[in-house]
Amino acid sequence: MGDSTNDILMPPALPTSAAELAELVTIANKTRSPLAIAGNSSKLDWGGIVIGAKSLVSTQKLDRLIAHAVGDLTITVEAGMQFAKLQEILAKAGQFLPLDPAYPDRATIGGTIATADTGSLRHRYGGVRDLLLGITFVRADGKIAKAGGRVVKNVAGYDMMKLFTGSYGTLGILTEVTLRVYPLPTTEGTVIITGSIDRLANVAKILLASTLTPIAVDVVSTAFSQHLEISNTPSLVVKFATIPESIAQQSAQLLEIAKGLGLKGGIWQGAQAAQLWNGIQTGIWGDSHSDLQCLIGCKLGVRLTAAVATIDMLDRLTDNTAKGVIHLNSGIGAIAIADSEHITPLRTHCEAAGGFLSVLQAPVDVKQQIDVWGYRGNAVPLMRQIKQQFDPFNILNPGRCF
Numbered sequence: 001m002g003d004s005t006n007d008i009l010m011p012p013a014l015p016t017s018a019a020e021l022a023e024l025v026t027i028a029n030k031t032r033s034p035l036a037i038a039g040n041s042s043k044l045d046w047g048g049i050v051i052g053a054k055s056l057v058s059t060q061k062l063d064r065l066i067a068h069a070v071g072d073l074t075i076t077v078e079a080g081m082q083f084a085k086l087q088e089i090l091a092k093a094g095q096f097l098p099l100d101p102a103y104p105d106r107a108t109i110g111g112t113i114a115t116a117d118t119g120s121l122r123h124r125y126g127g128v129r130d131l132l133l134g135i136t137f138v139r140a141d142g143k144i145a146k147a148g149g150r151v152v153k154n155v156a157g158y159d160m161m162k163l164f165t166g167s168y169g170t171l172g173i174l175t176e177v178t179l180r181v182y183p184l185p186t187t188e189g190t191v192i193i194t195g196s197i198d199r200l201a202n203v204a205k206i207l208l209a210s211t212l213t214p215i216a217v218d219v220v221s222t223a224f225s226q227h228l229e230i231s232n233t234p235s236l237v238v239k240f241a242t243i244p245e246s247i248a249q250q251s252a253q254l255l256e257i258a259k260g261l262g263l264k265g266g267i268w269q270g271a272q273a274a275q276l277w278n279g280i281q282t283g284i285w286g287d288s289h290s291d292l293q294c295l296i297g298c299k300l301g302v303r304l305t306a307a308v309a310t311i312d313m314l315d316r317l318t319d320n321t322a323k324g325v326i327h328l329n330s331g332i333g334a335i336a337i338a339d340s341e342h343i344t345p346l347r348t349h350c351e352a353a354g355g356f357l358s359v360l361q362a363p364v365d366v367k368q369q370i371d372v373w374g375y376r377g378n379a380v381p382l383m384r385q386i387k388q389q390f391d392p393f394n395i396l397n398p399g400r401c402f
Helices: 018-031 083-091 109-114 158-164 197-209 222-227 244-260 270-282 304-317 340-352 364-369 379-390
Strands: 035-038 055-058 065-069 074-078 132-138 144-148 173-180 189-194 216-220 235-240 264-268 296-301 323-327 332-337 356-361
Touching: 018 035, 018 055, 018 132, 018 144, 018 173, 065 083, 074 083, 083 109, 109 173, 132 158, 144 158, 189 197, 189 244, 189 270, 197 216, 197 235, 197 244, 197 304, 216 270, 216 304, 222 323, 235 244, 235 270, 244 264, 264 270, 296 340, 304 323, 304 332, 304 340, 332 340, 340 356
Parallel strands: 035 055
Antiparallel strands: 065 074, 074 173, 132 144, 132 173, 189 235, 189 264, 216 235, 216 323, 296 332, 296 356, 323 332
16 A cells, blocks of 8 residues: 555445445544545545555445436435436436536546536536535444435535535545536537737626626636637637527627727637537546646636736746636636646735635645645634544545645
8 A cells, every 4th residue: 555645546445335335434443544535536636645544445336326306406316426427317307417527527426526626617506515405424433424405495414515515535425415406508609709818807807797697707828728729819718508599699799898809709609619618627637647638737716806817927927838727707717837836926826816726636746845735824723623523533535635
């Protein structure tokens, strides 16, 4: 067994039921044997390095559909179900889960929740915690617990679900989740606007203050625009999803705003648009760990008003070589950089803009030299207290967050 999750942890334990998983955790707790926790291992190397794990436990065999209340727009599945499989199930009923995580072909639902991994669709539908209605999980002592429920109006356990979203498997192991789903859009249209960053900032400001109703608005760096075959400049990528007449009207209005500011614009539809949004979803992290697209992958957040300026700063700092995207309505985004020396100035910028920068994906030697999470303020002591309360013997993913 290696010293960290960046070493090969094989073979994993693959429990086929919550009871089997609970038994494994009970034994680990009694013997004080730390565990590395994973779903399909697509993000096993994200965040802090797990130190001292004696074995790897995977939930990928916990992949059953529990209930799908089509009329209530909710679905309950085991946490090891792959994101792509869930979308296939929902699509048969004309529904979908409006999340767009990295590695959508491999990510599990539990892993997506544990890493709070979402993307462009957050603009319209919110983040992971906004779609999570109920959870069942195995505690660090091996007991099975529940929070929330299977109906939208049940708010019991809301705080518990907020805690588990983005906890990276350090507070408990998800075994079953209930999610809010939405009707699948039947018509979509994408508007691309390109040009100078200062004029893009003006468009973004006008768009956010307008009555237009996009479901996604992303500002994309120069290198990422080139990678996506959009342009050789930064770009603003906007998706509408409503009736065709409204899409046409809103697209025309946005293009007129761009034209008035001296920017170029166009409309992408069908397979071309689908490929573009897939590229935005996967292009920072790569399609799989065998084909990584970046050396250092970071998640960041800034005030909404600083989103475009942050992309500008990224371009200038890296001489237009870094891929980056920020979702305009949340200020959250992701970047891929090649030089670890850029981490500190980027983090300083994000913190000055009321946000953060966390290093999720990087070589072990880079992570050992930096503060991966970069948390500030009084949140750190509070999070450590919560970890101590949930997992006093540090059994679950030790070192991943603290």
